[in-house]
Amino acid sequence: MKAREQLSGYIALQRLLDHRTALKRERDTPPEALTTLRTQFAERHDKLEHAHKRRESLQGEQGSLQPEVEALREEREHFRKQKSQVTNMKQLSAVVSELDHVESQLKAKEDRLLAIWQELEVTDADIATLGEESHEERTLREEAEAAWDVGRKAAEAGLADVERELSNVQRELGEAGMASFKKLWASRKPNAVVPMDGTACSACHADLRPSLVQLVRTNEELQFCDHCRRLLYDPEKFKASA
Ligand SMILES: [Zn+2]
Numbered sequence: 233m234k235a236r237e238q239l240s241g242y243i244a245l246q247r248l249l250d251h252r253t254a255l256k257r258e259r260d261t262p263p264e265a266l267t268t269l270r271t272q273f274a275e276r277h278d279k280l281e282h283a284h285k286r287r288e289s290l291q292g293e294q295g296s297l298q299p300e301v302e303a304l305r306e307e308r309e310h311f312r313k314q315k316s317q318v319t320n321m322k323q324l325s326a327v328v329s330e331l332d333h334v335e336s337q338l339k340a341k342e343d344r345l346l347a348i349w350q351e352l353e354v355t356d357a358d359i360a361t362l363g364e365e366s367h368e369e370r371t372l373r374e375e376a377e378a379a380w381d382v383g384r385k386a387a388e389a390g391l392a393d394v395e396r397e398l399s400n401v402q403r404e405l406g407e408a409g410m411a412s413f414k415k416l417w418a419s420r421k422p423n424a425v426v427p428m429d430g431t432a433c434s435a436c437h438a439d440l441r442p443s444l445v446q447l448v449r450t451n452e453e454l455q456f457c458d459h460c461r462r463l464l465y466d467p468e469k470f471k472a473s474a
Contacts, residue, residue, distance in 0.1 A: 233409060235453045241405045242413055242463060243470050246425035248401065252394045253422065259387035266376040273365070273373060280362045287355045294348050297341055304338040420462050427467035436460035 233241075262270075311331040318324045365373075402410055416424045426435040431445045438459035440448070448455045448464045455464050 233406065236451055238405070238409055239451060239454060239463070239465055240470060241401055241409060242416075242425045243465055244401045245398070245405075245413060246423065247472060248394050248398050249417075249422070252391065252398070255387045255390045255394060259384050259391065262380050263376070263383075266380050269373045269376055276362055276365070280359065283355050283358045283362065287352065287359065290348050290352050290355065294345065294352070297345050297348070301338065301341050301345060304334055304341065307334045308338060416463060420460070423462065425463045425465065426457075427465055427470075433457040433460060433462065433464065435462050440464070 308331065311327055311334060315324070315327045315331060318327055405413065413424075423435055426433060428434065428440065428445065428448055429437070431442070432439050436457060436459050438457060440457065444455060444458065444464075447453075449466050449469075451466065451469065456462065457464055
């Protein structure tokens with residue numbers, strides 16, 4: 233195979249590999265706007281779930297506190313009645329002490345019940361606010377998902393094309409041609425075949441010897457950058473096709 237054909241095959245491989253990398257990134261990276269929408273949606277969902285759990289636990293506590301409060305109120309009535317029926321100081325002080333005890337227990341539980349009611353009110357308001365994704369938000373999110381789906385499928389299709397083209401070029405280069413490309417690629421990826429940038433190497437930016445520049449331009453054999461050992465080509469002679 234002539235050097236020019238080999239070089240042109242290598243350039244094609246490099247470009248296809250670049251294209252493949254770009255397409256893979258495209259396929260695997262949802263647009264930032266979509267990621268933000270997804271995060272917002274997930275956060276809202278988490279907060280909502282948290283609020284529901286909190287409400288459940290508050291309601292549970294409320295449910296067990298209420299009968300306790302009622303029992304204490306009955307006890308308080310009982311001691312109040314006793315207090316009105318005492319016949320001596322000793323009885324009175326015993327009843328008063330019982331009554332104090334019940335009242336302090338009752339107060340603590342009533343305070344807690346009040347706090348629960350207040351928190352339930354706030355939690356219910358949170359649930360109402362969080363609960364509904366507005367029509368606009370939903371539309372925005374669904375449109376972004378749909379657009380991403382289209383983009384991802386296009387990248388997928390592009391990748392299939394690239395793979396097909398890659399195997400065509402590989403076939404044209406043959407086993408020997410591919411073996412030396414792989415050797416070059418292994419140590420210089422992801423850019424093993426690079427255009428000159430004026431009279432410099434576009435990869436390592438080293439200035440090239442004038443005689444080397446000349447050789448790259450005539451391209452009768454493969455030429456490598458003295459500095460980074462990448463395969464060089466003249467971009468004027470190998471224009472990237474769209
Ligand atoms: Zn170089």
